[in-house]
């Protein structure tokens with residue numbers, strides 16, 4: 354039997370099985386969208402790219418154990434080894450056997466899909482409780498209380514998607530109100546600073562987009578309904594990232610085509626979940642689904658163009674790009690707001706994002722821009738006095 358070649362991202366997770374466990378492992382791999390490695394068969398997976406293995410073999414089968422030992426010996430020591438262990442009376446025996454084979458983690462058989470989904474996504478990071486001392490520190494910072502409640506709402510959303518649970522839209526709406534109130538009171542810059550100091554990666558990104566959206570809404574005088582819709586959409590927009598493995602989300606540097614295709618699933622995953630598990634306005638759902646579209650049709654998931662992208666979605670896209678630039682990651686420092694606006698201006702000139710939304714966002718952060726894209730292009734075409742002389 355030959356397992357078909359799969360397009361694989363680097364930092365891959367594979368499910369290892371034997372003939373005895375193949376049907377169960379195949380179902381697990383299918384639900385988690387992971388490639389399968391069947392011991393004793395020809396597998397087309399580059400072992401150098403494997404970051405973790407999920408082992409689900411019959412540990413009473415000596416031939417399978419030997420084949421597994423051989424496979425594990427070819428993997429670097431840093432590769433995570435998650436072993437599926439039995440529950441009930443066999444728990445102790447299978448755990449001891451797994452440990453003898455180098456298990457770094459155990460996964461309980463009857464909860465394997467839910468446990469692995471959670472461990473493979475960024476949900477574990479988001480759902481981890483904040484220690485009391487750190488909580489107190491955040492609460493004392495400017496805008497800290499609304500950052501905490503918005504963070505709690507985001508963690509609930511990610512957990513809800515992974516656990517396939519209904520979400521309470523009121524919690525998201527309440528968090529939006531608190532963020533809007535704090536941003537209006539202390540200013541967007543200070544609120545963003547608090548988030549950057551205390552939160553990391555996906556968590557930080559979702560909060561920053563909410564803070565940027567609240568700044569846009571507050572400074573541009575959006576009415577109550579529009580402001581809430583925008584901040585709600587910002588809090589919800591990347592919930593689909595719960596299905597993206599954390600190694601891909603946090604990977605520094607360029608992503609492979611395979612990794613990009615996994616990342617590009619997140620808008621639809623978030624939309625599908627929210628549409629079926631919450632009562633949300635159509636404009637908010639559209640913003641979640643289409644926040645990576647571009648006016649020239651080069652975006653995803655649907656390649657929409659121009660007027661096919663509604664105003665709220667265009668504004669969210671601009672806030673999302675801005676937040677990604679001003680956020681601090683393990684592999685990049687936070688860029689100033691002027692850099693974010695310069696990038697957005699460049700994108701508007703290349704017909705990627707809506708210039709009106711860029712201009713309004715820039716003005717919310719006290720950066721004046723010409724009224725129209727034509728005026729902006731003309732001002733850039735004019736030589737400066739120094740260049741002319």
Ligand SMILES: [Fe+2]
Pocket residue numbers: 590591619644645
């Ligand atoms: Fe996104």
Ligand SMILES: [Fe+2]
Pocket residue numbers: 558562590591673
């Ligand atoms: Fe985003």
